[in-house]
Amino acid sequence: MPCLVDLHGSATTLGLYYTAFGAGSLLGGLATGYLRRWPLWPITIGIVVGFGGAMLPLGLDVPVGLSLPAFTLAGLLWAPYRSTSMALFQRSTTTARLPHALAANGAVVVLAVPLGTMLGGPLMAAMGARHTLLLCAAATIALGGVAAGLARLPRRPSSTGGDPAGAGPAPEPQPRPDDPVSVGTA
Template sequence: MTSHEAAQRFPRSSPYWPVLSHPVLRRILPGLTVSALGDGMAVVAVSWMALQLAPPQQRGTWVAIAMAAYTVPSVLATVLFGRLLGGRGGAQLAGWDATLRAGALAAIPLAHLLGALSLGLYVTLLAASSLLHSWGTAGRYTLIADVLPERHHLAGNATLGVIGELATIGGPPLAGLLIGWAGAVWVIAIDAATFAVLALTYHLAVPVTDRPAPPRTGPSRTAGFAVIRHNRTLLGLIALSFGFFILFGPVYIALPLHIVDDLHASATLLGTYYMVFGAGALLGGLTVGYLRRWSLWRVTIGIVVGFGLTMLPLGLGAPTSLSLLAFAVGGAIWAPYVPTSMALFQRSTTSTNRTQVLAANGAVTVLAVPAGTMLGGPLVSALGARETLLICASAIITVGVLAAGLTTHRTPSEGPRHAPGV
């Protein structure tokens, strides 16, 4: 095929065309993009609001509490609401999550206007907003699996990832400008508005008549965890994800301290590291749809090993230009992990247990990064920032190599299989 013929066939020849042109998804993706941008701004606004509300001597503690409240409560809700939410449709779960987030976050600027916003109320509202986060994430990926044939799942997952990466690049700088102009509380108000738009989008894009009826008798609260426990493919995948994410967690502590203490540089360099990582992740995310003919298990394990290798220059004290380049490559390698691992989950579950399994996976992975971040403090204090980076890189490589060794003895199935129901 000539380049002219290829250009004429594009974009219909792209693996992303079936996703972008799907009658349901093309109505949902704009709402997801708006909401992702709002959430990208909230990453900055949530911590900045905590800084404004907290006593000066307790700022660090309250920032950590606020950021944890914005994510961690969903772990508890995965178990508490398992019987109620298991078996619900993907769009319904994602819509409920967006509705709760919109309401709880909107209460923050309302309390501010009434002069009633305290630290305790702020953290409580953040925690309430995050309760259905794992179920909402499970709902989005369940919807992808429900409306697209299996061969397009990877491209669908990658589209969600690219939207997130774009929001990560654009959201924080925009939040900085808006905080300087209007204040952090109004950035949170904008985030609430974007979730309201997303909730309305789900309601309009998937009519009630197209949604599966809820089960008459709900599954057990821990149904998703039970399915994973009885399925070696899923158990191995969730163990790999947990190990990967928890070992990356200390980087959030070690990298800033490495820049300040070892390199004697400013916050500008830290921002540059995150910028090149985000740019690499965006490029890496765009390539995911073209991996559909590859062995997804080998790709997923290769991502873990490859990412660990890109972290080595930081841990070994390589020149800044080299470590920045490696960090950008690391972002490109990192980006496909969630789409490929989610595709493996989608292929290894059934329509009856998919939402429970994906919610359980979300609960485990949501815990992993904060747990690793908390581990980073003692590690840096005991060993030093650069040494911690080196240990994390080496440990990530080790986890990937061990996973590769295990799969040579028993290659997990990537095709549809009926995981045990509960």
């Protein structure tokens, strides 16, 4: 049976980290609505890179007084991610292709959580918690860097000849028979 080692952590400290992340997430969630006019690609990529950067202090040997505010910042930055990524999916594909894109995204997300957990256990056993957090923070920043590089690539026109996302030009609005303005003009 393996020997358990007390690393002098406490439930109070762990609770402080959860509270800090939750408080940051609450503020980030409230601020999400103000991002609607900002460009989605840079915001979403910035969230990923910023989150990785905010997680770095947890992987480094910094005091709780520095890592706790960093974890609050991580929560603040991460909160808008789901909304901005969903808006990107909706803007980047046609209505007909959207269910397929969202289903593929859902399949990846559903698999990513257990896969990350499955890989995290052996990594923590081999490297320790701090080094595993440091590796994850660095990998998150690198992933954001790759996304930033890919976002700068020129877009190819779709096979339909429309815009790069395949949506084409916006259709002209059609008058509705029950619209008082359009009655008698059709």
